[in-house]
Amino acid sequence: DIRLTQSPSFLSASVGDRVTITCRASQDINNFLAWYQQKPGKAPKLLIYGASALESGVPSRFSGSGSGTVFTLTISSLQPEDFATYYCQQLESYPLMYSFGQGTKLEIK
Amino acid sequence: QVQLVQSGAEVRKPGASVKVSCKASGYTFTRYEINWVRQASGQGLEWMGWLNPNTGNTAYAQKFQGRITITSDTSKSTVNMELSSLRSEDTAVYFCARASDYTQFAMDVWGQGTTVTVSS
Numbered sequence: 001d002i003r004l005t006q007s008p009s010f011l012s013a014s015v016g017d018r019v020t021i022t023c024r025a026s027q028d029i030n031n032f033l034a035w036y037q038q039k040p041g042k043a044p045k046l047l048i049y050g051a052s053a054l055e056s057g058v059p060s061r062f063s064g065s066g067s068g069t070v071f072t073l074t075i076s077s078l079q080p081e082d083f084a085t086y087y088c089q090q091l092e093s094y095p096l097m098y099s100f101g102q103g104t105k106l107e108i109k
Numbered sequence: 110q111v112q113l114v115q116s117g118a119e120v121r122k123p124g125a126s127v128k129v130s131c132k133a134s135g136y137t138f139t140r141y142e143i144n145w146v147r148q149a150s151g152q153g154l155e156w157m158g159w160l161n162p163n164t165g166n167t168a169y170a171q172k173f174q175g176r177i178t179i180t181s182d183t184s185k186s187t188v189n190m191e192l193s194s195l196r197s198e199d200t201a202v203y204f205c206a207r208a209s210d211y212t213q214f215a216m217d218v219w220g221q222g223t224t225v226t227v228s229s
Contacts, residue, residue, distance in 0.1 A: 100155070
């Protein structure tokens, strides 16, 4: 099974900061990598799919990059509504299996 | 609008089973796969399984093999997830989420979540 490890697990930042979250896969995942944002008591929200494609309606301050085993989510200028927990997720096609990173909690400094 | 609406909260005793439903609307039901993901309180997201409503094919996480069954009723645009032999560790919020090749199988629409509590 492919494991995803996110870093950092906790991140404290201020409004206007640029932040980057990293997701490392235990083996090459062919860019089947997505990023989600989750706020307390809510379902996750898709931000990025295919490692770098921005989901419709998601602000352009969110961007994804990477390939192979190392991927990043960058928020160019933090807004108050961006403080949440972020998860990366990958898909293995055979056997079909999804897995998530452990999450990164982004808090206000 | 596109939405997935899940059934209400459930309370079960250890050893019992629970069935959670997920009703789709606003899109062609058979065009998108449905996943089930759960989240224990204060914990991360855990993928449980997947169903293709067009073919009826399923795939389950190894952790839940033998205890989980995902089915669909195309006439009602509904996918059901049944989990058996419940234990306290199964207490969690259960989400359904759709995926397709439009988003390289990332999950773009989620249900509101169903709280399942397992307690004696």
